[in-house]
Amino acid sequence: MADSAWASKPSLTERVGQLYLAHREEVLRFLTGQGVPPATAQDITQEAFLKLLVALRDGHHINFEQAWLYRVAANRAVDYWRRERRLNMVEFDATGNTLSETLESSEIGLDERAAQEQRSRRLADQIRNLSKEHRMCILLRSQGMRYREIASVLGVGVSTAAEWLEAAIERLRGGIHD
C-alpha cells in the first residue's frame, strides 16, 4: 500500500468530505450572518473542514464534530473582526424571495399571511440587532445544538450559554409582542 494512501486515510477523508457537503452552506451563512464577508467566510469554512480532517487524522478525540466546526469558524470570525475592526458592522441583503413562496404554500388568509410575513421580517431585523453572542446562541440553537455544544463553540460555560440564550429569546419575544 502506498504512503499517499496512508497520508489520506480513505474512510476519514470520505467522512469529513460528506460533512463538508452537508454543512458547508450552514457554516458559511453562520459566518456571513455574523458579518464576515462572503469570500472570507467561504475560506474560513473550507479551512474549518480541513482542520477537522487534520485533527481527526492526528488522533484527536472530538466529541461533537459539528460543534467543533462552528467553534473553529467562530474563532476565525473573531480573528477577522479584530483584524478588520468591523464588529457588528454588517449590511444584510433584504431579499423578498421567500414571501411569494410562503404565500403560495399557505392556506391561511392573505391579510393574516401578510401580517405574519411582516412580523417575521421584523423579527429577522431584531436578530440582526442582537449582540454577537446572543445572535450566535440563537443561530447555533436553531442548528439543533445542545446547550453544552453551544457553550463549547462559544468557549463559555453551559450556564452562561443558557443565560445568553434566554436573554436573546426574551429580547426577541419583546419585539414579537410589541
Next chain:
Amino acid sequence: MTKHLSRRDLLLFVDGELSLGRMRAAHEHLYSCWNCRRDLEGLERDINAIVDAQNHHFLPSAPGAVRPWTSFEEMVASLPARQSLFGPLFRKARRLAGGDPFGSLRWTVAVVTLLCVVVGAFWITPARLSAAVVMRNVLAADVIATRTAAGQVIRERVRIERRDRHGAAGKWSEVESWKEGNRTVWRGGGSDLHRRYQERQIDMELPLAAVACERWLRETGANPKVSKRAGIVELRADAAGPDSDLQSVSLRVRSDIWRVEGVRLTFTDGIFDVSEVDFTVLKRDEIAPDLLEVLEPSALAPMAVDAKRLAESYRDPLMPSVSGASPAVNLSEVELRIQFRLHEMGADLSEPIELNKGTREIVISARGASPERKQQLAAAFGGGQPFVRLELDAGVSSAGNLRELPAIAASGADLSSVPDKQLAEFFGDAAAQERFARMVLEADSSVLAHLYALRNLAVLWPADVEANLSGEGRGELRTMVEDHRRALRTTLPELKALLLPLIQKFCPGGAASSPSPHPFRWRQSASVLQTARSLDRTLRALLTTSANATNLANSCPDISADLLSLDTLVSESPLAP
C-alpha cells in the same frame, strides 16, 4: 400545588435541558397549572416564530458563496505532507502487519496484552525480594503475632504430613502446641518431627514460629532462593553439603501479612509438610489443668521439697551445722533450687522478687509482685517449706541481695511525641512510629531481662560455688543458663530485624556483618549486659520523650555498633563457663 416555573425553567424544559428530576417535576406542575402551561405554549409559539424568521429572512439574507466551492478532495490534496517522527516506524509496522497498525482491533489488543504481560512480569518478579527482606518481615510479623499479655497462652495447631522418600504412602497427623513465656509443649502425633526440632534445640518454639523457620533455613547452610506466586512467597534452601540428614527446606509465606503458612522439611529418610491449621491466643483458664501444669509447673504443684532429701542431697561438708538437730545444709543449693523453680514459672525475668540468703534460710520477698504471682508463689513455696521463708505482705523492707530488679518495661515509656524529623519522615505517621517504638522497646526489654537474669546467676553462683553444688544443682544451673541463652537467640534477632531497616537507611553498612563466633562466656555476661544497657539507653533516648533525647543521625552508629556487639556475644557459639 407546586411552585410556578420560571422563564428560565420553561426555556430549559422546552429545550430538554432540565435534569431528570426537575424535568419530572416540571411535567407534573405543567399538568396541573394552567398559567404555566399557557406560558409554555406562548414560549413555544415564539420560538417557532424566531426560527421561522431566522430561516426565512435572516439566514437567506446572509450572503452565500461568492464562488464555486472547492471540492474536498482538492482541498485535501493541497494539505502539506505529514511529517511525523514516528511516521516511518508506523508505516513499517503497517507494512509488516499488512494493514493499519493502530486502526485494527487486533493491534490494540496486542499492545494492551503486551503491556499487561510486561507490568505483570515486573510485578511478580522475585528479584524485588531477597530472602533477608522476607525473613526480616516474617520475624517482625511474628513478634507482633506472638505478643501476649500476662496469663495468655498461644496455641498453634498444625497438620503434619510425612511422606516416605522410598515410595511409602503419606501419613498425616495433627499436632497442637502451646507456648507461654519460654516454655512450649507439643502434643499430638508429630513425635518424629518433634525429635528433629529437639535435636536442633528449636523445640522451645512453636512448629511454624519465625525463629524456628529461620533456624531450619540456616541449617541447610545455603542461601535461600525466593519466588513469588499468587500472594505466596516461597523461600527454598537446598542443603549445601551431604553432612546433614536435612536436604532442603521450603517455606511458604503469605506476602500480605508475612506469616509462615507452611514449611516443607526434606530429610534423607522422609519429607515433612507442616501447615498451619489454627493460631490462637488463649487465656490461662481456657487451658486444661494438666497442660497448665506442664507450662507452669510451679503454678499448680507445690515445690514439694523433701526436707530429708534436701538435707541429704544438699549437705555441705564445708558448712558447719546451723543447729544441733539439723544437718548442715548448703543454702546455695537451696537458693539455686528456688531460683530454678522461679525460672520454671517464668518469674525470674524483671519481676520484683528477691532472694535473701540468711544463715538458716532463704527468704523469698515478693511484696511488689502481682496478686496472681503471689498466689503462684504461695502455692509453690508456702506451707512451711524447710529453709525457705516467703514474704508476700507489705511490711519490713528486705535488705535485698544481689538480685538486681531493673525497671525495664516498655509500656511505661512516653512514645507519643518523639521529635526526630528523620524518624517521622521514615514512618510517615505518628501511629506507625509509636507502634514501632513499642515493638522495639519490648524486644529490647526482653533482651535486657534475660541478660540481667544471666548476670544474677553468674554473681550468685560463681565457679567456686558451682563446684560445691550437687550434680543435680549444677544441671539446673546449666539448664537456666541455656534457657536464657536460647531466649536471647530468639529475642535478639527480633530486635535486630526491627532495627535493621533504620540502620540500613540511615547508617548503611552497620550491623550487616555476620557475627564472628566466640565462645559464649555466660559468667562474663556483665559486659554483655553493659552493651545491652547502652543500647537500651540509646533506644529510649531516640524513641521516647526523655530528658536525654537524641536524634537518629547521632544514635544510629551507636545502635548499629551495639547490635553487632550483642550479636557477636550471643551468637551460635559453644557455651563456655
